[in-house]
Amino acid sequence: MFAAAISLVGLAATVYLVLREAKAIRAQSGTVAKGAFAWSVAFGLFQLFLTVWGAIGLVAQNEPLAFVMLILTNAILTGCAWASIARDRIAPRVFAFAGPNAPAPTGKLARLRGAFVGKPLVAAVLCLLLAGVFALLGMEVSSNHDFTWVYPLCILLEWAIITTLMVGLFFLFQRHGAAPAVLAFALFVLGIAEFFVITFKSMPIQPGDLSAISTAAAVAGTGYTFSISLFCVLSMGFTAIAMLLCEYAGLVAPHRQKGAANAKRMLLTNLLVAVLCLGGVTAHVTLIDYYNTLGITVYTWRPLESYWREGYLPAFISAAQSIKPPKPADYSVDDAKATLKKYAKTYDKSDAAKSDERAAAKEQFDSEKPTVIAIMNETFSDLSIYQNMRAGYEGPQYFKSLSNCLSRGKLYVSAYGGGTANTEFEFMTGNSMANLGSGVYPYTIYNMETTGNLAEQFKSLGYSTTAMHPNHATNWNRENVYKDFGFDQFLSINDFQGADTLRGMVTDQATYDKILELLDQNADPQFIFDVTMQNHSGYDTGLLPVDKQMHLNIDTTDLDAKTVEDGTLSDVDEYVSCIEQSDQALRYFLNALS
Numbered sequence: 001m002f003a004a005a006i007s008l009v010g011l012a013a014t015v016y017l018v019l020r021e022a023k024a025i026r027a028q029s030g031t032v033a034k035g036a037f038a039w040s041v042a043f044g045l046f047q048l049f050l051t052v053w054g055a056i057g058l059v060a061q062n063e064p065l066a067f068v069m070l071i072l073t074n075a076i077l078t079g080c081a082w083a084s085i086a087r088d089r090i091a092p093r094v095f096a097f098a099g100p101n102a103p104a105p106t107g108k109l110a111r112l113r114g115a116f117v118g119k120p121l122v123a124a125v126l127c128l129l130l131a132g133v134f135a136l137l138g139m140e141v142s143s144n145h146d147f148t149w150v151y152p153l154c155i156l157l158e159w160a161i162i163t164t165l166m167v168g169l170f171f172l173f174q175r176h177g178a179a180p181a182v183l184a185f186a187l188f189v190l191g192i193a194e195f196f197v198i199t200f201k202s203m204p205i206q207p208g209d210l211s212a213i214s215t216a217a218a219v220a221g222t223g224y225t226f227s228i229s230l231f232c233v234l235s236m237g238f239t240a241i242a243m244l245l246c247e248y249a250g251l252v253a254p255h256r257q258k259g260a261a262n263a264k265r266m267l268l269t270n271l272l273v274a275v276l277c278l279g280g281v282t283a284h285v286t287l288i289d290y291y292n293t294l295g296i297t298v299y300t301w302r303p304l305e306s307y308w309r310e311g312y313l314p315a316f317i318s319a320a321q322s323i324k325p326p327k328p329a330d331y332s333v334d335d336a337k338a339t340l341k342k343y344a345k346t347y348d349k350s351d352a353a354k355s356d357e358r359a360a361a362k363e364q365f366d367s368e369k370p371t372v373i374a375i376m377n378e379t380f381s382d383l384s385i386y387q388n389m390r391a392g393y394e395g396p397q398y399f400k401s402l403s404n405c406l407s408r409g410k411l412y413v414s415a416y417g418g419g420t421a422n423t424e425f426e427f428m429t430g431n432s433m434a435n436l437g438s439g440v441y442p443y444t445i446y447n448m449e450t451t452g453n454l455a456e457q458f459k460s461l462g463y464s465t466t467a468m469h470p471n472h473a474t475n476w477n478r479e480n481v482y483k484d485f486g487f488d489q490f491l492s493i494n495d496f497q498g499a500d501t502l503r504g505m506v507t508d509q510a511t512y513d514k515i516l517e518l519l520d521q522n523a524d525p526q527f528i529f530d531v532t533m534q535n536h537s538g539y540d541t542g543l544l545p546v547d548k549q550m551h552l553n554i555d556t557t558d559l560d561a562k563t564v565e566d567g568t569l570s571d572v573d574e575y576v577s578c579i580e581q582s583d584q585a586l587r588y589f590l591n592a593l594s
Contacts, residue, residue: 003061003070003233004054010074011047017082018044025088032085039084039247043077046236050074058227069230076237080244091251124253128170128180131245132163138239139187142232143195144308151309154296158311161281162187168277170249171270177250181243188239194312195232200224200538201417204307206298206439207320224538290318298322303439322437323445369462369525373515374454376424377508378535379575380582390559391552393576396583402590421476424531428453428485443476448484455485458527464488466518469531470496470506487529502578503543508534508585516592534585535578539571550577 018040022032050073053059060066083090136159144150166180173179190205197205254266290296296318298306307315347353384395394400402408413423414433421443422433429451436442455465465487473479473492482490491514499510511530518528551573 002054002067003059004051006067006070007047007050007054007074010078011044011051013074014040014044014047014078014081017078018085021082021085025085033088036085036087039087039243040081042243043081043084043240046240047074047077050233050236053228058225059233060227060229066230069234073233073237077240080240083244084247087248087251091248120252120254124170124175124249125167127245127249127252128166129163131180131184131242131249132159132166134238134242134245135162135166135184135187138184138235138242139191139194140312141235141238142188142191142229143198144312145231145234146308149308150311154310154314157294158313161284161313164277164281166246168274168281170246170253170274172274172278174267174270175250175253177246177248180249181246184239184242184246188235190312191235192228192232195229196224196226198304202304203417204304204312204315206303207316207323208439208441208445225540285317285321290314290321294318298437298439319437319439323440325436371519371526371528372458372463373528373530374427375530375532376420376427377582378420378532379537380535380579383572383576383579389552389572389576390555393552396579396586398583398587420531421478421481424476428455428529441476443478443481448481451484453485455482455487455527455529459486459488461525463525463527464522465527465529466491467529467531468492468495468511468514470499470511470533502534502548502581503541503574505534505536508532508582509588512585512589512592515589532582535575535582539574539578541574542570544574544577548577548581549573550580552576 018037022037025032050059050070054061136155139162140147140158147155162183166183169179169183170177194205197203197209288294294314296310296314298315298319303315303319310318352358380396382395382400383389384393388394414426415422419441421441425431425442426433431442431451433440433442442448455467458465466489467478467482467485467487468491469475469478470491471493473490473494479490479492493506496506496510496514499513500507501510511532515528515530518526552569554569554572
């Protein structure tokens, strides 16, 4: 709880210093600028957030130097709040700015101030250049605090992009500091979001994720603990400094000039600079090939390492530029179709196509047309392959005992830590994600109307087709994709009202009961695609009934004590318990089909 206590003391100090300064200003000039007070309140709100978040135990306190980092951040926030309310007293001592309470500067401050006499824009731009540094730190430090990893030129590029955007916004809004400050705050929020995404799925936020925000929001409230690290706290301090510098940039730069002609000239000049800056950034990120020209590469299998080494914005831009797969040289749709027909004709003339075995198989299929049920089971895996989890764990026993399978083996999927729909895409269409790059989600990005798929293929054979997923139909844009694929119907959460749940999720068995119901209702051949939901992360919900809980007694010899405490991992226990329930549901389903 000391995180909350330190932040509460810091907040109290902020309130005291701001009110004392406001009282002194009123005694001298009679008025306190509303803008100055608003900026102070903004910094105080940071501390209020830390106080509340710390009080409910969501600020990490067991990290090295926790006490020091909390005190440092709160000191920064208190200092920024005081510097905002006292800006008319501070700015004149440093910059060539004459506020209503401007005392004459002396000593070194006088010489420093003299460097800016008659150059208010120089002072403002200098503030923004420094603000860009701290805004970058405010975004990166939350999840990427080891800067020995980062390539210096990439960080320089990231700083240039951020600073140019800040300068552009500064002039677009007629030399007011609020707009670049909002950008600094937005980058801070992005950094915190990046921290949570990395914590939950060990992957960075990538361009395709922006098209899946609604899906992420739909599942974010279940099983996840939004605890921030002390590096997140420190990034808050860096962001506050960036915002304060933006405030001072707007304070020292002249906002208007006397005379209609001069005012109009300033307006046009500001807009011109804004267009040059913002347009320049836009042109830079759209016209320069980050991969081929700058060598900024997001590795498909290790994207997080790329984001850490190259900086978030450069890596994100590089990934965004590659979200549309490059068209092969001399490629045309007509030629591709002709090639497919050529291969089909070649096969039709081959011995394999004319064999007795194929003829028998075709005759059998045409006479039986068996119903095909495909189950994509949420996060299903057998963790016993990892040394039996050093706990004698044997994995899903029934699944492993099935001996009369036509085929079985190990399955590798492209989705890692999230991105369920990409596995669906590969299975349904036969297209590999290897051809589409990292951070791409075809369901939410591409038009699927003309994409060949299993539902379309089965419909051409006279099958009725059903897709089901016991969650929101909008997740991963499934309601539109399944329609484009040609499914006759899509059963979503609305079709599972009153169904049994586990940890708040519709159970696997409930979806199997729905499949059995479809089979009872329709004796004709069907293709049923069931995407389950029961075992969705996270695994610290604590919602499993006692009679469904499994507990692994992990041998911690030679293991990191910080990772495994007392031979138990609550999230692993919950996960394997869920897998056990899936295994039992599979037994129930196959027995019912038999």
